Amino acid sequence: MIRAIVTDIEGTTSDIRFVHDVLFPMAHQRMAEFVSQQQSREPVRSLLDDLRQEINQPEASADQLVATLEDFMAQDRKSTVLKALQGMIWRDGYLNGDFKGHVYEDVPPALMRWQAQGIALGVYSSGSVEAQKLLFGYSSAGDLSPHFSAWFDTHVGAKREADAYRTIAGQLGLAPDEILFLSDIHQELDAAQEAGWRTIQLIRGEQDPLSRHPQVQRFDQISPENMP
Numbered sequence: 001m002i003r004a005i006v007t008d009i010e011g012t013t014s015d016i017r018f019v020h021d022v023l024f025p026m027a028h029q030r031m032a033e034f035v036s037q038q039q040s041r042e043p044v045r046s047l048l049d050d051l052r053q054e055i056n057q058p059e060a061s062a063d064q065l066v067a068t069l070e071d072f073m074a075q076d077r078k079s080t081v082l083k084a085l086q087g088m089i090w091r092d093g094y095l096n097g098d099f100k101g102h103v104y105e106d107v108p109p110a111l112m113r114w115q116a117q118g119i120a121l122g123v124y125s126s127g128s129v130e131a132q133k134l135l136f137g138y139s140s141a142g143d144l145s146p147h148f149s150a151w152f153d154t155h156v157g158a159k160r161e162a163d164a165y166r167t168i169a170g171q172l173g174l175a176p177d178e179i180l181f182l183s184d185i186h187q188e189l190d191a192a193q194e195a196g197w198r199t200i201q202l203i204r205g206e207q208d209p210l211s212r213h214p215q216v217q218r219f220d221q222i223s224p225e226n227m228p
């Protein structure tokens with residue numbers, strides 16, 4: 001029996017184009033100024049120290065760190081420090097009303113239905129927990145954040161590593177086969193399956209012939225109560 005559904009964001013609840021055409025360019029545009037203004041203030045000061053450790057350059061200047069962050073953004077590297085800084089930068093955009101978090105129209109009714117069935121809902125994204133809460137809190141469908149009771153980012157590990165899903169299951173206090181993971185990326189679903197989770201792949205765009213997971217196009221095609 002499914003007791004929790006954990007969902008990815010980009011390509012699953014939300015259009016990849018929102019992340020790549022709105023969020024990422026804003027972070028790219030503002031990163032240098034943001035780091036320069038915030039480098040001596042917490043939590044940015046500690047994050048920059050974490051980045052120095054990550055790249056093994058304890059003496060790196062703020063300018064060198066910005067160059068590293070630019071490289072990470074160009075590679076779409078899921079660095080925990082980069083993701084935390086991006087989340088802080090996006091905050092302004094959401095609070096100023098510059099954009100709303102994109103959510104496919106089939107998502108909110110499904111979240112409500114599953115919640116009414118007593119299923120706990122969680123998010124697992126490479127985006128920081130702050131960025132996740134902003135996207136759902138300031139979404140195109142209003143504040144969806146109250147539907148979720150658990151939020152996970154790369155602090156639990158990378159999304160293509162089975163150990164991350166074992167950690168999440170431990171934190172949820174559930175057996176792995178009681179948790180359903182929704183994602184558009186079959187390598188993430190492979191990792192969740194390796195940890196014993198149930199999986200469903202969202203195909204919002206192109207087909208994925210290499211996938212061996214059940215596939216749906218929309219959240220309203222998912223019936224956790226009927227999972228075999």
Ligand SMILES: CSCCC(=O)C(=O)COP(=O)(O)O
Pocket residue numbers: 008009010011019023078083086124125126127128131132135159
């Ligand atoms: C929380 S919205 C921003 C998503 C993000 O930064 C990202 O890298 C996409 O990660 P996901 O794991 O949701 O594919």
Ligand SMILES: [Mg+2]
Pocket residue numbers: 008009010011012183184185
């Ligand atoms: Mg995704």
